[in-house]
Amino acid sequence: MPRPHVTLILAASADGKIAPACRGGAHFSSSQDKAHLEEQVALADAVLMGASTVRDYSTAFLVKQEALLAERRGRNQLPQPLTIVCSRSLNLDPNLPFFQQPLSRILLTGKSNPEANKRFAGLAEIWRCSSEASGPAGVDFHQALARLFEQGVRHLAALGGGEVAAQLFALGLIDEWWLTLCPLVLGGTTSPSPVEGRGFVVGQNAPHLELLSCRSVADELYIHYRVKSNYQSS
Secondary structure: OOOOEEEEEEEEEOOOOOOOOOOOOOOOOOHHHHHHHHHHHHHOOEEEEEHHHHHHHOOOOOOOOHHHHHHHHHOOOOOOOEEEEEOOOOOOOOOOHHHHOOOOEEEEEOOOOHHHHHHOOOOOEEEEOOOOOOOOOOOOHHHHHHHHHHOOOOEEEEOOOHHHHHHHHHOOOOOEEEEEEEOOOOOOOOOOOOOOOOOOOOOOOOOOEEEEEEEEEOOEEEEEEEEOOOOOOO
16 A cells, blocks of 8 residues: 655654653754754655654644745645644644644544544644554554655655654555764653554564664764665564
8 A cells, every 4th residue: 555655753862762751842953953954844745643642742743944844845745744633532732833824634533523523624634544453542544644745745754752753663564764962961760752552572662773874964864764665673
């Protein structure tokens, strides 16, 4: 089934945390990392993130650099990537600044919610993508990505959080991973990590990565991986 190429883009502390134990937005990325994120987002036709990310930050990440906007125009892309928010409950405040930003939005869910259709009318399109395999409220990402491909999305940037990343990894739907390691330690047994969920087993279903590049800028590391198509360990 044809689907977009999916690149996961995340920043983490040196000890592998994407936010402190108190949750909320993680505001530890540098200006260099934000510029890197903008460059990667600018390449994408669409971005995907979990509802908790929207609630924590209140807005989506926008492409602002004129050079990147010009490159998007040259590729016949919209000024801003289509933004897809994955939410089982659709428990989002329609008054969030996110819903006023100059971009097209899709709320991706796994169950019917007529009340939400009314609440988000004119603000976002609601897609229900579910199957028996995804459970009563889960999102069928195979179905969702195939639908996006049909609508012309060829490159999808996944921006987290950890639960979304875990589901995409488990389904073999991530092709590349850009990971920025930031020079601080957050600690905390309950602090969220880049990939959460139930976890993977070495030798069975743990995703394996191929290092494509690694560069340092000041005290940060920018690591680029390709996800091997065969998750089984040799």
